[in-house]
Amino acid sequence: MQLNCILFIMNTYKTILNNTGLKATKSRLGILEILKKQQKPLDVTEIAHQLAAKKISPDHVTIYRILEAFQKRKIVQRVELGEGKFRYELARNDHHHLICKKCGTIQDTPSCPVGKMKKMILQKQHFLVERHALEFFGLCKQCQSL
């Protein structure tokens, strides 16, 4: 990555942070960069490792606190993929995950049929859906032929 690109990103993220009332610290910028680059949600340990590769080594507690602050401001969202721990990704619109039970790869899927369902739930069960979690578990392309 070139210097001007780094600076561009840092300015962007700095702006995001300042606009939401957060100070732009190394750890926070680092976490945003890492999550941005990532195509799959990361857990705290993975985030810590990737930060370390950037020569940033905050305490795990700090990472948790940063992620909590980001979550509160809808910058990131927390997901559970059946592992007994949380993963984090930059907040995006409806998209869901395809988790391979063999190799563990996590890929995205953009389509979401749930919109219609929300209306039905409101009509029939009078429950007002605000958000939903939808995850798929199965076999990715490669693993189907192994």
Next chain:
Amino acid sequence: MQLNCILFIMNTYKTILNNTGLKATKSRLGILEILKKQQKPLDVTEIAHQLAAKKISPDHVTIYRILEAFQKRKIVQRVELGEGKFRYELARNDHHHLICKKCGTIQDTPSCPVGKMKKMILQKQHFLVERHALEFFGLCKQCQSL
């Protein structure tokens, strides 16, 4: 609950257990009864409490092991509802949960639009979906008017 009913249930569950190669112990039968009666998935602490009410007090470790054995045999299924812990319910066909963010009630919803989506995912992304998790978070009927 009447005596003959209790016996009926115990026989039924005993049969289930024996048929899957599990011995019918008090804790196992108790857990099955509790999950059967329940309309929502329970976590281990809740199961322990409800067992205690039945004068059955196994160690938490035992409950975890029983639930693991049940899961392996598809008698129960484990779900995550964004709490950082697992909940367990008797295995059933596609149905999903409506979790109220205010009062915490958990109700079922029977409809599931995901079947169609699975086909699309296979066609477009070559991922073979085996199972999926779909949970809804929002406001139940009562809490909408508070």
Next chain:
DNA sequence: TTAGGTGCAAAAGTTTTGCAAACTA
């Protein structure tokens, strides 16, 4: 300067593991 952020130590909560004793079939 100061409100906000971080590190350290400790703890809380959930889940797992190993081994010896107890129990079901």
Next chain:
DNA sequence: TAGTTTGCAAAACTTTTGCACCTAA
């Protein structure tokens, strides 16, 4: 009796909390 199942002790792992020190704005 034999193979399962359970209890106890301990630990692994994830996440949270409190307080003193530090830092970005």
